[in-house]
Amino acid sequence: MIKITNLYKIYNENKQNEFTALNNINLDIQEAQTIIIRGKSGSGKSTLLSIIAGLCKPTSGDIIIENENIAKLPDINISNFRNEKIGFIFQSFNLISGLNTFENVMAPLVLKKIDKNQFEKQVTQALKIANIEHKKEQKVENLSGGEKQRCSIARALVMNPSIILADEPTANLDKANSLIFIEMLKKFKELKKTVIVATHDCLFDNLEFVDRYIDIKDAKIE
Numbered sequence: 001m002i003k004i005t006n007l008y009k010i011y012n013e014n015k016q017n018e019f020t021a022l023n024n025i026n027l028d029i030q031e032a033q034t035i036i037i038r039g040k041s042g043s044g045k046s047t048l049l050s051i052i053a054g055l056c057k058p059t060s061g062d063i064i065i066e067n068e069n070i071a072k073l074p075d076i077n078i079s080n081f082r083n084e085k086i087g088f089i090f091q092s093f094n095l096i097s098g099l100n101t102f103e104n105v106m107a108p109l110v111l112k113k114i115d116k117n118q119f120e121k122q123v124t125q126a127l128k129i130a131n132i133e134h135k136k137e138q139k140v141e142n143l144s145g146g147e148k149q150r151c152s153i154a155r156a157l158v159m160n161p162s163i164i165l166a167d168e169p170t171a172n173l174d175k176a177n178s179l180i181f182i183e184m185l186k187k188f189k190e191l192k193k194t195v196i197v198a199t200h201d202c203l204f205d206n207l208e209f210v211d212r213y214i215d216i217k218d219a220k221i222e
């Protein structure tokens with residue numbers, strides 16, 4: 001479902017500060033699997049997730065997602081592809097201040113031509129799955145850290161994507177909220193989402209529902 005072949009990411013290529021962040025990555029991820037990518041700070045985890053999300057171009061190599069080689073897609077097609085297929089949960093939540101929870105979650109739907117009832121249904125369903133419906137009218141700047149994350153999870157789910165990517169999802173959470181996030185991963189699995197989490201948090205070690213742990217060291221899969 002996600003097939004990565006001979007993937008390289010070289011920052012500042014042919015310059016004095018050239019740096020290889022991903023060095024010949026090959027990876028096959030099946031539909032509905034839960035994958036944890038582990039590695040020290042600077043090992044290349046975020047770079048790999050950003051490339052899978054189409055947020056950043058590889059230097060070379062192929063990333064086939066549902067029969068589409070996103071390494072070769074023009075930028076405009078990549079954003080449409082990302083909007084429909086991928087939900088991204090950012091470490092620092094990336095919510096829009098001044099708007100409430102409901103408005104933040106509906107943001108990805110705004111440009112879609114769907115009727116108001118369907119629109120409200122999709123937002124409400126995402127809020128329910130993420131357990132944040134009770135805060136739908138609260139401005140996001142007044143949410144707690146855990147609630148901000150649940151709002152960003154609802155936003156990631158609102159388009160009903162088949163793939164969920166999470167970059168260091170527990171970096172800004174206390175232990176209790178980190179464990180709530182881990183429980184949320186089980187829910188994603190029940191919903192048959194393909195989930196890839198990049199983390200160096202040992203709370204993610206030895207989880208029985210995780211299909212595969214991938215360790216990255218110095219830009220390579222170990």
Ligand SMILES: Nc1ncnc2c1ncn2[C@@H]1O[C@H](COP(=O)(O)OP(=O)(O)OP(=O)(O)O)[C@@H](O)[C@H]1O
Pocket residue numbers: 011012019020021039040041042043044045046047048168200
């Ligand atoms: N735009 C850039 N230009 C140059 N080097 C970069 C750029 N982005 C990332 N890097 C370098 O690539 C390496 C991998 O970065 P990346 O963010 O993927 O690591 P990471 O494993 O996610 O680390 P962390 O856990 O700290 O987020 C790092 O050494 C980083 O400094």
